[in-house]
Structure formats: structure tokens, C-alpha cells
Amino acid sequence: MSRPNIQLGREGGLKHFLTIDGFSRSLLTDILDTAESFTGVSERTVKKVPLLRGKVICNLFFENSTRTRTTFEVAAKRLSADVLNLNISTSATAKGESLLDTLRNLEAMHVDMFVVRHTDSGAAHFIAQHADPHVSVINAGDGRHAHPTQAMLDMFTIRRHKGEFTGLRVAIVGDVLHSRVARSQILALNTLGTSEVRVIAPRTLLPAEVRTLGVHAFHDLEQGIRDVDVIIMLRLQKERMRGALLPSEHEYFQLYGLTEERLGGAKADAIVMHPGPINRGVEIDSQVADGPRSVILQQVSFGIAVRMAVMSMALGNQAQGAVR
Amino acid sequence: MSRPNIQLGREGGLKHFLTIDGFSRSLLTDILDTAESFTGVSERTVKKVPLLRGKVICNLFFENSTRTRTTFEVAAKRLSADVLNLNISTSATAKGESLLDTLRNLEAMHVDMFVVRHTDSGAAHFIAQHADPHVSVINAGDGRHAHPTQAMLDMFTIRRHKGEFTGLRVAIVGDVLHSRVARSQILALNTLGTSEVRVIAPRTLLPAEVRTLGVHAFHDLEQGIRDVDVIIMLRLQKERMRGALLPSEHEYFQLYGLTEERLGGAKADAIVMHPGPINRGVEIDSQVADGPRSVILQQVSFGIAVRMAVMSMALGNQAQGAVR
Amino acid sequence: MSRPNIQLGREGGLKHFLTIDGFSRSLLTDILDTAESFTGVSERTVKKVPLLRGKVICNLFFENSTRTRTTFEVAAKRLSADVLNLNISTSATAKGESLLDTLRNLEAMHVDMFVVRHTDSGAAHFIAQHADPHVSVINAGDGRHAHPTQAMLDMFTIRRHKGEFTGLRVAIVGDVLHSRVARSQILALNTLGTSEVRVIAPRTLLPAEVRTLGVHAFHDLEQGIRDVDVIIMLRLQKERMRGALLPSEHEYFQLYGLTEERLGGAKADAIVMHPGPINRGVEIDSQVADGPRSVILQQVSFGIAVRMAVMSMALGNQAQGAVR
Numbered sequence: 001m002s003r004p005n006i007q008l009g010r011e012g013g014l015k016h017f018l019t020i021d022g023f024s025r026s027l028l029t030d031i032l033d034t035a036e037s038f039t040g041v042s043e044r045t046v047k048k049v050p051l052l053r054g055k056v057i058c059n060l061f062f063e064n065s066t067r068t069r070t071t072f073e074v075a076a077k078r079l080s081a082d083v084l085n086l087n088i089s090t091s092a093t094a095k096g097e098s099l100l101d102t103l104r105n106l107e108a109m110h111v112d113m114f115v116v117r118h119t120d121s122g123a124a125h126f127i128a129q130h131a132d133p134h135v136s137v138i139n140a141g142d143g144r145h146a147h148p149t150q151a152m153l154d155m156f157t158i159r160r161h162k163g164e165f166t167g168l169r170v171a172i173v174g175d176v177l178h179s180r181v182a183r184s185q186i187l188a189l190n191t192l193g194t195s196e197v198r199v200i201a202p203r204t205l206l207p208a209e210v211r212t213l214g215v216h217a218f219h220d221l222e223q224g225i226r227d228v229d230v231i232i233m234l235r236l237q238k239e240r241m242r243g244a245l246l247p248s249e250h251e252y253f254q255l256y257g258l259t260e261e262r263l264g265g266a267k268a269d270a271i272v273m274h275p276g277p278i279n280r281g282v283e284i285d286s287q288v289a290d291g292p293r294s295v296i297l298q299q300v301s302f303g304i305a306v307r308m309a310v311m312s313m314a315l316g317n318q319a320q321g322a323v324r
Numbered sequence: 325m326s327r328p329n330i331q332l333g334r335e336g337g338l339k340h341f342l343t344i345d346g347f348s349r350s351l352l353t354d355i356l357d358t359a360e361s362f363t364g365v366s367e368r369t370v371k372k373v374p375l376l377r378g379k380v381i382c383n384l385f386f387e388n389s390t391r392t393r394t395t396f397e398v399a400a401k402r403l404s405a406d407v408l409n410l411n412i413s414t415s416a417t418a419k420g421e422s423l424l425d426t427l428r429n430l431e432a433m434h435v436d437m438f439v440v441r442h443t444d445s446g447a448a449h450f451i452a453q454h455a456d457p458h459v460s461v462i463n464a465g466d467g468r469h470a471h472p473t474q475a476m477l478d479m480f481t482i483r484r485h486k487g488e489f490t491g492l493r494v495a496i497v498g499d500v501l502h503s504r505v506a507r508s509q510i511l512a513l514n515t516l517g518t519s520e521v522r523v524i525a526p527r528t529l530l531p532a533e534v535r536t537l538g539v540h541a542f543h544d545l546e547q548g549i550r551d552v553d554v555i556i557m558l559r560l561q562k563e564r565m566r567g568a569l570l571p572s573e574h575e576y577f578q579l580y581g582l583t584e585e586r587l588g589g590a591k592a593d594a595i596v597m598h599p600g601p602i603n604r605g606v607e608i609d610s611q612v613a614d615g616p617r618s619v620i621l622q623q624v625s626f627g628i629a630v631r632m633a634v635m636s637m638a639l640g641n642q643a644q645g646a647v648r
Numbered sequence: 649m650s651r652p653n654i655q656l657g658r659e660g661g662l663k664h665f666l667t668i669d670g671f672s673r674s675l676l677t678d679i680l681d682t683a684e685s686f687t688g689v690s691e692r693t694v695k696k697v698p699l700l701r702g703k704v705i706c707n708l709f710f711e712n713s714t715r716t717r718t719t720f721e722v723a724a725k726r727l728s729a730d731v732l733n734l735n736i737s738t739s740a741t742a743k744g745e746s747l748l749d750t751l752r753n754l755e756a757m758h759v760d761m762f763v764v765r766h767t768d769s770g771a772a773h774f775i776a777q778h779a780d781p782h783v784s785v786i787n788a789g790d791g792r793h794a795h796p797t798q799a800m801l802d803m804f805t806i807r808r809h810k811g812e813f814t815g816l817r818v819a820i821v822g823d824v825l826h827s828r829v830a831r832s833q834i835l836a837l838n839t840l841g842t843s844e845v846r847v848i849a850p851r852t853l854l855p856a857e858v859r860t861l862g863v864h865a866f867h868d869l870e871q872g873i874r875d876v877d878v879i880i881m882l883r884l885q886k887e888r889m890r891g892a893l894l895p896s897e898h899e900y901f902q903l904y905g906l907t908e909e910r911l912g913g914a915k916a917d918a919i920v921m922h923p924g925p926i927n928r929g930v931e932i933d934s935q936v937a938d939g940p941r942s943v944i945l946q947q948v949s950f951g952i953a954v955r956m957a958v959m960s961m962a963l964g965n966q967a968q969g970a971v972r
Binding site: 042043044045046047048066067070071073074077276277278280297298300301303304 | 377378379380406408410411422425429430431432433434435
Binding site for chain 3: 053054055056082084086087088097098101102104105106107108109110111
């Protein structure tokens with residue numbers, strides 16, 4: 001690494017969390033270990049730790065997502081931080097203020113962390129590059145680029161069920177082309193030493209550069225799913241149907257929808273994951289989504305612990321033993 | 325009671341608060357007694373008790389109501405809980421996620437309580453039936469069905485002013501047909517042993533089954549109000565005017581609006597109540613609403629204490645002496 | 649002062665903060681001194697003091713402003729208060745409830761303070777006049793009338809840089825006619841003993857009564873700016889362009905936009921201020937806004953401390969030494 005990683009602080013600890021790209025296996029493992037120490041907090045009677053008391057965490061959402069915002073809000077409050085929810089599309093920019101001016105103003109109020117969601121790829125990087133040194137930035141999804149906390153909660157879920165990444169065969173199924181989640185998952189899986197990462201999608205929904213990603217591409221679901229340990233279904237954005245990229249929802253389900261029958265081709269103890277919200281009967285059958293192999297709701301629970309880990313590490317208040 | 329009451333926990337304590345129906349006089353009295361112990365909190369310098377510290381209470385509003393949401397938010401914060409405000413109409417359902425999937429996701433984040441407001445009768449029941457055992461559900465108004473915390477704050481207000489329910493004559497005036505508040509009030513008044521409950525309304529605004537409710541129906545305000553101890557005015561939904569159910573607002577006020585003069589027919593110490601927001605000059609004259617017999621604003625204050633009582637009882641953190 | 653000042657409590661301390669008008673130099677100085685004691689809080693690891701724990705502060709915004717609301721929310725949370733955010737245009741008034749009924753309801757919930765923003769001049773006064781004795785009201789901007797916390801943070805910024813107001817020459821540049829900020833600044837500057845206050849604007853953007861305000865009016869920027877210590881640029885509301893009041897944005901910038909070159913006419917150590925959000929290239933050049941003389945972002949930081957001061961003084965929990 002000749003170019004210093006903007007995501008790391010002076011002493012090599014986590015500063016921003018923008019993308020999985022550039023992080024070492026050991027740092028990703030630190031995040032998972034720190035998250036492990038937080039899973040207990042959600043089950044206590046008093047579900048709070050005072051790690052971030054007095055810190056102000058600002059959910060800066062340029063793209064509306066109640067669901068994602070809520071997970072960060074719950075994680076922040078569990079760490080005893082104060083939370084500001086700002087939906088920017090409806091406020092400052094309406095008055096013609098530039099993104100940087102909005103940022104500078106919030107920094108001047110001594111906000112400690114921005115959790116950024118934006119429709120443009122690179123928005124969180126842009127903010128981190130221009131942010132004051134005392135501020136941390138967490139990417140909560142930027143365009144088609146990355147959604148690293150989602151990927152890390154997926155890694156956490158896999159590790160909980162499978163222990164090691166080495167030896168695992170993981171399949172990601174669906175609209176890889178448009179998915180920031182898939183991009184982040186592939187990077188994390190490879191960094192953590194997963195033996196084989198497969199992507200399964202119609203040609204129209206795979207990026208041209210798919211081979212450079214370190215994955216095996218399949219266009220047939222049954223073939224791709226054979227003997228895998230983990231199946232990660234992607235959400236199908238229904239707006240893709242309008243363009244020429246896809247046939248009907250019905251036809252998509254016929255070809256790429258995960259059913260009990262198809263799940264039979266995977267390993268007997270394979271787990272099924274999905275970042276949510278799920279489209280029942282489009283990319284996944286309800287029988288599978290609600291079945292014994294599904295760990296979809298565990299992903300949500302672990303997501304709180306993983307976000308607590310990332311937030312507390314970035315603000316330098318690591319739970320004991322975290323961050324080398 | 326052959327069928328177990330979904331609202332009660334294993335040991336007979338309050339678990340959900342969905343409707344007055346099925347609750348014993350002693351449980352309703354417990355709620356009122358617990359609320360009594362909380363009335364002092366709002367008058368302290370530090371208006372907080374740590375009973376629900378670390379609990380997450382989620383206002384799940386499918387029907388917008390800043391006013392009601394605010395009362396629950398204030399009550400929750402006074403108990404030191406963390407509050408999530410979710411306006412569902414504008415978020416998850418827009419992405420096509422089902423109600424149950426939304427619910428499961430929030431449960432997975434270890435939310436402890438849902439305060440539910442919905443335009444459909446039965447929505448809070450549905451959620452309680454499908455909720456995880458660790459979660460409590462409070463109905464903050466569902467369609468035309470019930471609004472039990474409103475009814476309990478009304479009972480609290482009556483008890484504060486009149487002491488006992490036995491011996492009381494209470495009149496409910498207005499659009500009983502469409503009112504979830506009236507349904508809950510009638511049940512509560514009867515369970516608590518009120519001597520006589522009257523409803524006063526035009527025939528078009530009384531439910532067909534009015535006689536089975538244990539009330540005396542009147543169509544004439546002056547007749548119905550005679551010698552009552554308590555007058556509860558209902559809010560007239562202005563949208564009813566559009567249909568054929570009602571004459572004009574002006575004509576409604578002529579027939580059913582509460583004026584000083586008409587109030588003279590009630591007992592000399594009768595109190596006047598209204599769930600708010602009031603329509604001045606439609607169902608109630610300003611002179612009465614702001615007059616010495618009106619306890620409308622006390623209802624709001626007591627509403628905080630009653631909601632604190634219900635929330636803390638349902639989450640098993642009763643103030644001392646509460647819940648048998 | 650024959651008429652008692654509604655803004656002062658029984659013992660002469662701050663009760664409401666509605667306008668600078670009527671406040672003594674010593675009270676304004678007390679606010680600045682109290683704010684001084686709070687500036688350190690924002691730089692601590694735990695950025696909180698428990699002064700207003702258990703108090704409920706309600707942001708009652710009839711005019712949307714995420715930016716201003718956020719500054720009050722941050723200040724309130726730093727004082728450990730609970731915050732309710734109510735956007736009134738979209739709630740109670742939609743149900744036809746009057747402003748006073750909304751107010752009475754919130755008071756009945758034992759809200760301690762209203763931070764009011766309204767498009768009508770006088771709205772905050774109206775609320776303070778009708779509010780319950782236990783409630784304090786802070787004006788966060790009412791029509792064209794006043795924005796006193798903005799003016800006080802400006803005074804704080806000037807005092808930090810210049811020490812004394814005596815001997816200072818301050819110029820306010822731009823749309824004075826429509827600016828509640830300018831009205832409050834002029835009052836504060838004069839009360840604090842500023843030697844000379846200038847306003848610089850085209851004739852169409854100066855109020856007719858400009859001479860009675862105790863200022864010197866200039867229509868030429870270069871002339872007006874000569875030898876000043878402080879330049880306060882006002883935001884140009886772009887909607888003014890539509891009327892006949894102003895030429896184009898471009899022409900405005902030619903005549904009244906602050907550039908590096910024009911700044912050369914002021915004192916060598918003159919500071920440049922702006923209430924934000926700035927219109928780059930309309931009233932101010934980016935080189936100036938981001939340059940070494942600009943204290944625009946410091947204004948935002950100091951704004952938190954000043955709002956903490958006003959809130960804690962009004963609620964009678966002054967930091968030590970504050971309020972005579």
C-alpha cells in the first residue's frame with residue numbers, strides 16, 4: 001500500500017468505514033471480534049453501554065431509508081450517543097446550500113460522526129476526504145458502490161454459523177450488477193479467505209468486469225448453488241423490470257427464485273441470507289425465507305452489534321481487546 | 325374466561341394493552357393506581373424516573389398523529405426509555421415490505437415495545453398476536469375499534485374529580501358510531517362500576533347495536549344531559565359532513581353543541597371532558613371548553629401519567645404496589 | 649421602562665428570549681459571559697452537562713428549517729434536556745386545531761420550553777403572552793421581526809475577536825429590509841455600545857425608517873466598507889429576484905457582492921460574518937467566505953454555546969456567575 005488508506009487513523013486503527021476495499025483481514029476480524037463483545041448488550045435488561053456518551057452521531061441521509069437509518073439509530077443509542085436525524089433532500093439543499101457547506105456547518109456544531117447514505121457512488125468518500133480531522137464517516141450505502149456495514153454483518157452471521165471462512169463455498173444470487181451490497185460482500189469474503197465465492201445471475205445483471213472480482217460466475221441457479229455452504233440472495237429492485245434488463249417478475253422467479261426444492265442442491269447445512277427487505281415470490285419463496293435454514297432475521301440482530309462495533313472503533317472507544 | 329386473554333402475561337399481569345375488553349375491574353384499578361404514583365414525576369425539577377432505562381419503545385404510526393405520538397414520546401422519555409419514531413406509510417411499505425416483515429425486523433433489533441396507530445380496526449391485535457414473546461404492544465388507536473389509553477386517562481380524570489365510579493351518571497355526546505374513543509370509554513366505565521352510562525347522538529351517529537353496549541341512548545341533548553356528573557364530548561370528524569350522515573356544522577351545533585346554558589341541566593358540579601383536538605363552535609362552545617367545569621387540559625396531563633403506567637406495567641417494571 | 653418587560657422574570661432574570669429590544673447592556677453581557685462558560689463543553693470528550701436533565705424542550709417549527717432546528721437540538725441535548733421536534737404545519741393545524749389549543753396541550757404535558765419559528769412577525773411574542781407561567785419561549789425567527797439568538801451569537805463572535813464593542817465600526821451588508829437577523833443585530837450592537845453601525849444596501853432593500861434605527865446608511869459598498877472592523881453579510885433571499893426589488897443575481901454581485909478586492913477597503917484585521925446558508929457568488933465570493941478573515945463557521949460553533957446559555961438562563965439553571 002503506497003497510498004495511505006484514508007479509512008485508517010494515524011495509528012492504523014479504524015477512522016472511517018467507507019468500503020471494504022483496502023482493509024486487511026486482521027482489521028475485518030477485529031471488527032467481527034468487537035461486534036461479538038456487543039451482542040450481549042442487546043439481551044441485557046438495560047440495553048446500553050456508556051461508551052459514546054456525549055458524542056453526537058448524525059444520520060445524514062440523502063437517500064431515504066427508514067430501515068437502515070433505524071439500525072444505526074438503535075446502535076448509536078445503545079452506545080449512549082446522541083443522534084441527529086437529517087434528511088438532506090428536504091432541507092438545506094432546497095435552500096441551495098452546497099453539500100460541503102452543510103458538512104462544514106455540522107462539523108462546526110461538533111458532530112462526531114456522519115452516517116451517510118447517498119444515491120451517488122463515492123459520496124461517503126467525498127465527505128470523508130473533506131471532513132474535519134475530528135470527524136468519522138460511515139458509509140451506509142452510496143449508489144452502486146458499497147454498503148460495508150451490511151457486508152460486515154453478513155460476515156458476522158456467516159462466522160457465527162460456520163466458524164471459519166477458509167473452506168467455505170459462498171454463492172451470491174441476483175442482481176450483482178446494481179448491487180452495492182454484493183460488491184462489499186465479495187471484497188469481504190475474499191479478504192477473509194473464503195475458498196470460493198460464486199455469483200449467480202443472468203448475463204444482463206452481471207458486471208462486465210466480473211472475472212476481475214475473484215469470483216466464479218454462473219448463469220444457472222441449480223448449477224451455481226451446488227454444494228455451497230452459504231447462499232446470499234440479493235434484493236431485486238423492481239424498477240429494473242421497467243427497462244429491458246429483465247423479463248417479468250414471474251419469469252425471474254422461475255429462473256432465479258430460491259425455492260425449497262432448489263435449496264436441496266446446496267449442502268445439507270447451508271444457510272440462506274438476504275439483506276432485506278425481501279420480495280417474497282420474486283427472488284425468494286416464503287417457505288425458504290421463513291424456513292429453518294434462513295438466518296435473515298439474525299442478520300438484522302447482528303447488524304446492531306456490528307454497527308456498534310464500527311461506531312465505537314471509529315470513535316476510538318473500542319470495547320476491550322478490539323483493534324490492534 | 326375460557327379463552328386466555330392475549331393481553332395478559334403468564335402471571336396475569338399486563339402484557340399488551342389493546343382494548344379495555346376482557347380486563348377486570350381490579351386490573352383497570354391497578355393501572356389507575358400506578359398512574360397516580362406517576363403524576364408527581366411531571367412536577368419534579370428532574371421529570372424522569374429510570375424505570376425503563378435501556379428499553380427501546382417504537383412509535384409505529386401507520387396513521388399520522390403528532391399529538392398522540394407526542395404524548396407517548398413524552399411518557400417514554402420520562403421513564404428514561406429510548407424512543408424510535410417510525411412513520412410507516414412513508415417508508416417500508418413504499419418498498420413493498422409486508423407489515424409482518426417490518427415487525428420481524430424491528431423485533432430483531434430488540435425493540436421492547438410497539439405503540440401502534442393504524443386506520444384498520446384490529447391492527448394492534450394482529451401485531452400482538454404475531455409479535456415475539458419479549459415484545460409488548462400498546463394500541464394507540466385502531467380504526468373505529470379502540471383507543472384504550474385515552475379511555476384510561478378519562479377514567480383517571482373522572483376518579484380524580486369524583487372519587488368513586490359507583491353512583492356516577494356519565495354522558496358521552498356525539499359521533500359514537502365512528503368513535504374508537506367512545507367504545508373504549510363505555511367498556512371502561514361499565515367495568516369500573518359506573519351506575520349509568522348514557523350516549524347522546526343523532527340516530528345516524530349511533531351504532532345499531534347500541535343497546536348491547538350497556539348504555540342508555542338519547543337523541544336529545546338537554547334530556548340526556550339532565551343530572552349527569554360527567555359529560556364527555558366527542559370530536560366531530562369534519563369529513564362526516566361530506567356524506568349524508570349529518571347536516572351542516574352549524575345545525576349540528578344547534579342540536580348537539582355543548583353551551584353554558586345546556587350545561588346548566590347537568591349537576592352543579594358536573595365536569596366536562598373532551599379527548600381533543602376540540603372543534604370550537606361545532607361540538608363545544610369556547611365558553612364551556614375554557615370554563616371552570618372543563619377538565620380537558622387536565623386530561624392531557626393525566627394522559628402522560630396513565631401512559632407511563634401502562635408502559636411500565638407492560639414491561640414489567642411496575643412502580644411499587646402496582647399490578648397484583 | 650414603565651411597561652414591564654415580558655421577557656424578564658420576577659427577579660429580573662431572563663424568562664423569554666423574543667427580541668433584543670428592551671434588554672439592558674448588562675443582561676446581554678450576562679448572556680455572552682454564560683455562553684463563554686459553555687464553549688468548553690463542546691470540546692470535551694463527554695460533550696454534556698446535566699443542567700437541564702429531565703426538562704422537555706419543544707422545537708415548535710411552523711416554518712421549516714432543519715439547520716436552525718438542529719442547532720437548538722444539539723444545544724438542548726448538550727444540556728441533557730429531552731427534545732421534542734414538532735413540525736406544526738403538517739400536524740395539528742391540519743386537523744383545524746388553533747395555535748392556542750396546540751400550546752395548551754403541550755403545556756399540559758409539562759413541556760418546559762418552546763423554541764418557536766414562524767413566518768409571522770410577532771408569533772413568538774403571542775405565544776409567550778399566552779403561555780403558562782412555568783414555560784419559557786425562545787424566538788428562533790419570526791417573520792421579518794427578530795432572530796435574537798442569531799444576533800447574540802454574532803455578538804459573541806465579535807467580542808471573541810475584537811474584545812470591546814466601544815470603538816468598533818460594524819457594517820451590515822445586503823437585504824436589511826427583509827432581514828429579521830439585521831434588525832436583531834442592529835439592536836444588539838447599539839445596546840452593547842458599538843461606536844458606529846452601518847447598513848449598506850440598495851435603496852429598495854433598506855427600510856423607510858432606517859434613520860431611526862441608529863445606523864448610517866450607505867448605498868455604495870466600497871464607501872460603506874471603508875475602515876470597518878466587522879462586515880456582516882446578509883443572505884440574499886433568491887425569491888426577491890422575482891419581484892421588481894432587485895436586478896439579476898449577477899448584477900447584485902457586481903454591486904454588493906463581497907470580494908477580496910473590496911474587502912481590502914476595510915481594516916486590515918476586519919472579520920467577515922454571515923448567518924448562513926451562504927449564496928456563493930451572489931452576496932459573497934467563495935474566496936472571501938473560505939478565506940482567513942471569514943469567521944462564518946466559528947459563528948456556528950459559538951451558536952451552540954449561546955443557545956445553551958439562553959436556554960439554561962431562561963430555565964433558571966444558570967452556569968455559575970451568570971445573570972445578575
